[in-house]
Amino acid sequence: MRIWSIHPKYLDAKGLVSLWREALLAKNVLEGTTKGYKNHPQLSRFKKLNAPLLYINHYLSAIYEESLQRAFHFNLDKFNKPDEVLAMKVSQGQIEYEKNHLLKKLKTRDTAKYNSLMKETYIEPHPLFIITEGEIEDWEIV
DSSP, rough: OOOBBBGGGGSSSHHHHHHHHHHHHHHHHHTTOSSTTTTTGGHHHHSSOOHHHHHHHHHHHHHHHHHHHOOOOGGGHHHHHHHHSSEEEEEEHHHHHHHHHHHHHHHHHOOOHHHHHOOOOOOOOOOHHHHHOHHHHHOOOO
């Protein structure tokens, strides 16, 4: 499971579809409707929040919005689109780690996306996140 902290616009088609599926799985885990992945480290940052479902729905909302930009047909009924704007912190080190992790994937899967990401000097976070100073997050499996 990979719940990207970087903006979904950087993902290739395969990555965006995978993120949608994995974020829906994360939502199911947080709802307690699945037996697997209960203790996955990627979910720890949501689990410690007062309203984890509200935040994962916000996370899914941004993926859904990106899907519309690409004319994908993700199902809006799969999550509850929140009205309020929410924010979580993520470290700059985590953003850099994820950029490099994605570059490795894109190098073989999507050369155009790889070349585009290589040129980026500032990596936008997923709209749910605000970048703070710091190293790779403690929940990341390196």
